[in-house]
Amino acid sequence: MVKMTDLPTKGGFSFDLCRRNEMLLKNGLQMPPFRKTGTTIVGLVFQDGVVLGADTRATEGPIVADKNCEKIHFMSPNIYCCGAGTAADTEAVTDMVSSQLQLHRYATGRESRVVTALTLLKSHLFNYQGHVSAALVLGGVDVTGPHLHTVYPHGSTDTLPFATMGSGSLAAMSVFESKYKEGLTREEGIEIVAEAICAGIFNDLGSGSNVDVCVITKGKTEYLRNYQLPNPRTYISSKGYTFVKGQTEVLSTKITQIQHKVETVEGGDAMEE
């Protein structure tokens, strides 16, 4: 049967399994931990637009899963979004809203506005009651001017002149609170953002590696991937990593012969053609 109209998808969180989960927890089950990005992401508004910044470390518990991942996601040519929280959630939700913004642009024939992206994100996250673990810093410049917002996993948002999110947010915020002022120039803005991210990289274990910066102004966006590389690899051994045969000391030897298991089949049927 053909759907006559595109019915709105029956979204929202299905609470069916929650009682089962509660029962399992009572019986002593350990919930598996989520894989988080453990991040420092920041944004600030300067005189001509917004600057977004992010570190590039993705963690799986105590292990660094990706030393140079991209946390600044494309939403539209004039809007970018930094994501903290569960990496899959931030990727999926920003991809989905980017797609919706593109369709909206075709329908209206206009440049996307930051509040549109904001509303699409917050409605989706609220529908999922915080189970989509995406904490975002959304920034961009549209016809109404430069905008910067933070979006929390439960769906609440703030509109701010400067913002930080992620496990390194306190380290980054300390830099912003002492150095931010209104009417910053582009160079000053980028410098403060890079400093804030570095504060996160060096003082928070969940953040590390390099600094990514994105500068959005009216009519122009510059994505400065790996703007700073404050953690170069300096520990390469000059001797190299090949090892001569016999270098490893043999402590003991035990040889077990393989015992072949022989099976005799009596009078089996011939294979059918």
Add this chain to the structure above:
Amino acid sequence: MGDSQYSFSLTTFSPSGKLVQIEHALMAVGSGQTSLGIKAANGVVVATEKKLPSILVDETSVQKIQSVTPNIGVVYSGMGPDSRVLVRKCRKQAQQYFRLYKEPIPVTQLVRETAAVMQEFTQSGGVRPFGVSLLIAGYDDNGPQLYQVDPSGSYFSWKASAMGKNVSNAKTFLEKRYTEDMELEDAIHTAILTLKEGFEGQISGKNIEIGIITADCKFRVLSSSEIDDYLAEVE
């Protein structure tokens, strides 16, 4: 939809093996305003008449040629509202393809999916076939391409094609004028001349619409002043 009195399909076979509703849909297309497309060596051009029902209509608010992705555009002949529905579905399908494969949708895939939608409406209950034929023009890794999709859901790749009121004259004209190694600029001139053939009244940038894809894979609709420049060149 299942239990209503009209849940049978309106496109049922006639004794001679035809689907009469589709034939009628093609008649609706045939009485629509002429549109055409030409595939050049380095791009594609599509053009259509934009005859408005009255001089009081604000012609800047009417856009018959639409873009579906940055490198694919669509023009129609037939019922405007039907084409809007199809364009909307096309855009959504292109986005879904991109979300899934992280690759811009190839032109052939988009044509196939659009044709599948149009075919669905010929084999379902309570719906009627679309009263439009679409010309889908695109430029991807396989070069410039031009496809025509009919209300039945059949699609063909064309070097040059026309649809609507003046289809037979336009096609004869195109057959004479088309060359394999035509450049995009020549194709635009040929398109304008073909439209001029059957045009009633004074042709100008305000009553025709032209869309082009150039070798940089960008589809765009020409402004009326650009069309006036081309018209001056053609004179």
